[in-house]
Amino acid sequence: MDIEQKVKEIIIEELGVEASEVTLEANFIEDLGADSLDTVELIMKFEEEFEIDIADEEAEKLTTVGKAVDYLTSKVG
Amino acid sequence: MVKDKIAIITGAARGIGFAIARRFAEEGATVIIIDLAQDAVDEAVAQLTTDGFSAAGYAGNVVNGEQMAEIFKTIHARFGAIDILINNAGITRDGLIMKMKESDWDAVIAVNLKGTFICTQKVSRYMMKQRHGVIINIASVIGLMGNSGQANYAASKGGIIALTKSTAKELASRNIRANAIAPGFIRTPMTDTLKPEVVENYAKAIPLSRMGEAVDVANSCLFLASDLASYITGQTIQVDGGLIM
Numbered sequence: 001m002d003i004e005q006k007v008k009e010i011i012i013e014e015l016g017v018e019a020s021e022v023t024l025e026a027n028f029i030e031d032l033g034a035d036s037l038d039t040v041e042l043i044m045k046f047e048e049e050f051e052i053d054i055a056d057e058e059a060e061k062l063t064t065v066g067k068a069v070d071y072l073t074s075k076v077g
Numbered sequence: 078m079v080k081d082k083i084a085i086i087t088g089a090a091r092g093i094g095f096a097i098a099r100r101f102a103e104e105g106a107t108v109i110i111i112d113l114a115q116d117a118v119d120e121a122v123a124q125l126t127t128d129g130f131s132a133a134g135y136a137g138n139v140v141n142g143e144q145m146a147e148i149f150k151t152i153h154a155r156f157g158a159i160d161i162l163i164n165n166a167g168i169t170r171d172g173l174i175m176k177m178k179e180s181d182w183d184a185v186i187a188v189n190l191k192g193t194f195i196c197t198q199k200v201s202r203y204m205m206k207q208r209h210g211v212i213i214n215i216a217s218v219i220g221l222m223g224n225s226g227q228a229n230y231a232a233s234k235g236g237i238i239a240l241t242k243s244t245a246k247e248l249a250s251r252n253i254r255a256n257a258i259a260p261g262f263i264r265t266p267m268t269d270t271l272k273p274e275v276v277e278n279y280a281k282a283i284p285l286s287r288m289g290e291a292v293d294v295a296n297s298c299l300f301l302a303s304d305l306a307s308y309i310t311g312q313t314i315q316v317d318g319g320l321i322m
Contacts, residue, residue, distance in 0.1 A: 037251065041205060 003077055004069045010049060011065060014042050024066035032065075050076050078303035080105030083156045085149075087139050087196060088166030090117035092265045093215065096291030097163055097298050102130035104299060106161070109152055110134035139166045139192030146199045153203050161302045162200045164193040165215040167233075171226045182229045189233035190240070197244055197255075205251045211302045212248075212255040214241045215294070218317045221259055234259075238313050245311030254310040256301045261317025263289045284319030 008022045017032050028034040028042065043059045046052075046068070052075050054062075062068045084101050088094040090112035098108045102125050110125075110132065112118045118134035125132035133155075135148045153159055167189045170181035193214050204210025219227055220234025237257060244255035262268070262279050268288065280286050297316050300306055315321065 035250065037205065037247070044202070 003073050006049070007046070007069050007072055008065065010045050011042065011068075014038065014045055022065055024064070024069065026065045027063055028065075029063070046072060052076065078104050078299055078305065079161065082106045082160040082302070083109065083152075083158050084161035084163065084302065085109045085111060085152065085159060085196075085200070086163040086165055087111045087192070089163075090114070090121045090134075092267075093260065093263060093291045093294050094163075094165040095121055097165065097295040098132070099125065099130075100292060100295035100299055101161075101302070102128075102132055107131040107133070107156060109156075111137050111139070111148065111166070113138060139164075139196055140187050142195045142199070145195055149196075149199045149203065158207055159200055159203045159210065161211045161213070162196060162204075163213045163215070163298060163302075164196050164237075166192055167215065169227065169230050171230070173226055174228045177228060185229035186233050186236070189230070190236040193237050193240060197240070201244075201248055201253065204253045205248070208252050210248075210251075210253040212241075212244060212253065213298050213301050214238075214244075214255070214257045216241070216257040216259045216313060218259045218261045218315060218321055221313070221315070222321050241313065242311045249310060254301075254306070256306070256309060256311065257313040258294060258297050258301070259313050259315045259317065260294045261289055261315065261320040263291055263294060263316075265291060282320060283317070287318065289316060289318055 011022050012019055015032050015034055015038060021032060026032055028039055043054055047054055050072055062071055079101055084106045086094055086098050086108060089098045089110040098110055102108045110118055110121050113136065115136040118136050122132045122134040137144050137148045139145060168185055170185050172181060197212055214237050216237045217234040219231045220238055223231045241255050241257040248255060276288065280288060294316050297314055301309065
């Protein structure tokens with residue numbers, strides 16, 4: 001499975017949103033209704049699924065689906 | 078009240094911690110005892126299972142984050158949930174401020190305050206995912222009123238009360254409640270060694286004119302852990318016979 005697809009599936013499951021909402025431009029907080037705890041949980045889930053460590057300063061920058069996909073692709077892909 | 082719940086209690090091999098474990102077990106919870114020494118843990122678990130209760134135990138140090146994370150992971154895998162966490166592990170290293178060693182300050186703050194933080198942090202991960210949980214932190218009236226010769230202990234217990242409020246605020250949206258209990262003078266093996274006249278002097282200051290029993294603390298834990306307390310979070314309940322009001 002490619003990374004973009006896997007990232008989107010994680011987001012759909014963690015945030016309980018529809019696949020159609022999870023566009024690359026979608027902002028986790030503004031568009032997908034995540035709160036600060038959701039974003040922490042999401043990062044933890046990425047770390048678990050992709051078996052990597054994401055530093056706090058990196059995590060703060062991952063505000064949209066696209067940014068998360070790009071970051072994870074660069075780390076894992 | 079807590080039937081079939083999975084309840085972890087730290088520092089539960091003896092004293093107030095063990096009384097809490099026994100009381101929860103009596104009410105049908107599966108209790109998981111955490112304490113420093115494996116043999117003490119095994120003995121405590123054996124006492125409960127011999128009486129027909131559901132109990133398990135793990136040896137660990139609450140100050141060791143990696144070790145605690147591993148223990149909680151094992152518990153979660155084995156029991157499928159962590160419903161209740163009671164942060165009870167605590168120590169004293171009494172001394173006047175002028176004479177207190179830094180190492181005694183550090184040790185008490187580490188076990189009592191940091192240990193509570195570490196267990197809360199590691200367990201909240203599972204509680205957040207399951208969208209429910211109860212955390213109870215054992216503070217002390219000393220954390221509210223201070224005590225000569227116990228600056229480190231008082232600071233750690235006051236810190237626990239503030240930590241409890243922050244925990245309650247951060248995790249409320251995930252249906253996780255966090256409360257503290259502040260016991261007063263509770264009869265334990267340690268106080269049994271006090272001279273009767275000393276105990277009598279203590280008792281004079283208590284409106285209910287007696288020392289508390291460990292089970293008094295355990296009963297309050299039971300209430301806070303149950304759905305009877307479903308609208309209570311961020312509070313500190315004093316179990317002190319009216320000592321401070």
